[in-house]
Amino acid sequence: MIRTRAKVDFPVEQVRRFLEPGPVVLVSSKWKGKTDIMTMGWHTVMEFSPSLVGCVISCMNHSFQMVRNSRECVINVPTTALIDTVVGIGNTTGAETDKFHEFGLTADPAEYIGAPLIRECHANFECRLFDEALVDEYNFFIFEVVKAHVAKSPTYPATLHYTGDGIFSISRETISRRSLFTKGV
């Protein structure tokens, strides 16, 4: 049983706090009454406002058509507590598995979109497809984060960062150099 914490609204133009460090995320989607979840490591912040995130969702994934057809998804940030769930979700396909049920995850309703939030994740970012210019060629989607929900604490959760070969690096320590920034942070 994963402990979950109450979430609060978070400014969408500040989601870089959670995404720029490059964690593995879980992408949840919904299409024609069915949901899916996939593991994703290939994403980048692209703009603060509008809050844009670019990511590669391989067309080999069951989620690909669900995201493309619905034009939305939720980017959920798991902490290290969910490592085995993250791997399990990557090992299975939504064509055969109801992943919320299989992995004991809770689907909470989003505010602006139809895809569900994963309650057990530290942060949930509701996304709408913003630009699909590179989807055919690179499977590269540009999303706008339209609503962000983040657990009240900790401010900097321990996150998983995938390196390939079954190895994750873990980020659980922070260091401030704020006093050295002269041009803005």
Next chain:
Amino acid sequence: MIRTRAKVDFPVEQVRRFLEPGPVVLVSSKWKGKTDIMTMGWHTVMEFSPSLVGCVISCMNHSFQMVRNSRECVINVPTTALIDTVVGIGNTTGAETDKFHEFGLTADPAEYIGAPLIRECHANFECRLFDEALVDEYNFFIFEVVKAHVAKSPTYPATLHYTGDGIFSISRETISRRSLFTKGV
């Protein structure tokens, strides 16, 4: 004085080991005889082979035109030992500063391109511009890594991950779940 280690050739289709975890990187470039270095946190792996990396280089950066005109750059991965250098490079502009000189960094020649490698970084990826379709609209460059140089050890260096507000998260611990991967890693 930053200790440097000898580097070896590394397979370009495996650079995800260093980039997918999402570290802050240093981008070095050269144009008309001058070099520049910028700090970059907005990047993502896009394909294994060809080895593609997408990244946002703001047109506000002095490096933007140098990279765009030369159509190449080096993506260098610093470790935590370089944290103050990373911040210093982000605080200054190449329009006024020779950053290699200012920060005591060593410019090593690349093999395939004109831009220099930063010797003090753990890894250096020689990149050629692969697709500029989204440069005008999003400052988003897609590069192909044509050559990778990586320090012999450690296999997983401690890296810096920027969260905004002058705060870095640090990744210096790894955990394997290889035994749980059933679909490939």
